[in-house]
Amino acid sequence: MGFDIHRLGAGRSLILGGVTIPHPKGLLGHSDADVLLHALTDALLGAVGAGDIGTYFPDTDPQWKNASSRFFVEKAVDLAARKGLRISNVDLVVMIETPKLSPHRRGIQESVAQVLGVKADRVNLKAKTMEGLGPIGAEEAMAAMAVVLLE
Numbered sequence: 001m002g003f004d005i006h007r008l009g010a011g012r013s014l015i016l017g018g019v020t021i022p023h024p025k026g027l028l029g030h031s032d033a034d035v036l037l038h039a040l041t042d043a044l045l046g047a048v049g050a051g052d053i054g055t056y057f058p059d060t061d062p063q064w065k066n067a068s069s070r071f072f073v074e075k076a077v078d079l080a081a082r083k084g085l086r087i088s089n090v091d092l093v094v095m096i097e098t099p100k101l102s103p104h105r106r107g108i109q110e111s112v113a114q115v116l117g118v119k120a121d122r123v124n125l126k127a128k129t130m131e132g133l134g135p136i137g138a139e140e141a142m143a144a145m146a147v148v149l150l151e
């Protein structure tokens with residue numbers, strides 16, 4: 001399992017699961033701040049007993065400045081493969097007040113599946129609002145959770 005949260009701010013592209021979503025604000029961070037792929041990376045690293053995303057991609061390292069988070073997932077998939085593990089399926093939750101993710105759901109599923117090297121039907125994506133509560137409800141942040149099954 002993996003979890004991540006990033007603040008929202010102006011002047012950044014909103015990238016979720018490797019897909020750029022039209023929105024006035026984007027996620028702030030050292031890399032492209034793709035909160036969904038960060039949660040997924042942590043889920044994969046956890047499943048193979050390999051620590052967490054900061055172990056491999058510290059946000060103090062200039063080489064990850066504005067980096068595509070796809071690379072982080074690919075690295076985690078590679079670590080799993082070296083242990084003889086393949087991805088069975090992943091389940092993803094994005095906590096997002098606006099915009100509605102439903103028009104982008106299929107695109108994000110296909111993007112995540114491509115990065116993982118699995119069929120799109122192995123990737124499930126759910127979006128939840130926070131009903132206006134807390135920093136996510138106030139559109140100050142977005143968060144994501146990921147669960148991955150390896151075999």
Ligand code: MG
Nearest residue numbers: 004005035038
């Ligand atoms: Mg992160």
